[in-house]
Amino acid sequence: MRNSTPxxxxxxxxxxxxxxxxxxxxxxxxxxxxxxxxxxISGYRPVPHExxxxxxxxxxxxxxxxxxxxxxxxxxxxELASIQINE
Numbered sequence: 001m002r003n004s005t006p007x008x009x010x011x012x013x014x015x016x017x018x019x020x021x022x023x024x025x026x027x028x029x030x031x032x033x034x035x036x037x038x039x040x041i042s043g044y045r046p047v048p049h050e051x052x053x054x055x056x057x058x059x060x061x062x063x064x065x066x067x068x069x070x071x072x073x074x075x076x077x078x079e080l081a082s083i084q085i086n087e
Contacts, residue, residue, distance in 0.1 A: 006043030011067045013041045015059050029058050040068075049076055 016023040016037070027037040030051050039045040047055070052068035066073035066080055074081040 007070075008043045009041055009047070009063075009068060011063045012047075012055065015063050016041060026055070026058060030054055 016026055023037070024034060027034045030037065032040075032051070036045065040047045040051070047068040049065075049069070052065035052073070055063050055068055056065045064080075065077060069076065
């Protein structure tokens, strides 16, 4: 059973709101609607693995793929597990 309480991605929210127009620019880069991006940020939709990588690249590492997928990111990208532990 899914957890009914969504978990927002705070780092992604802060990044997307850090500059005027960046939210729209990010949605365009990801080729998703602003509504879908908002749902991912608020935790109502999971960030697909491919988009997590695109977000990391777009944000120049300010928002990592593990930030986007905290519950299973280290299973998907096990090579990043030690990096997250050391931070």
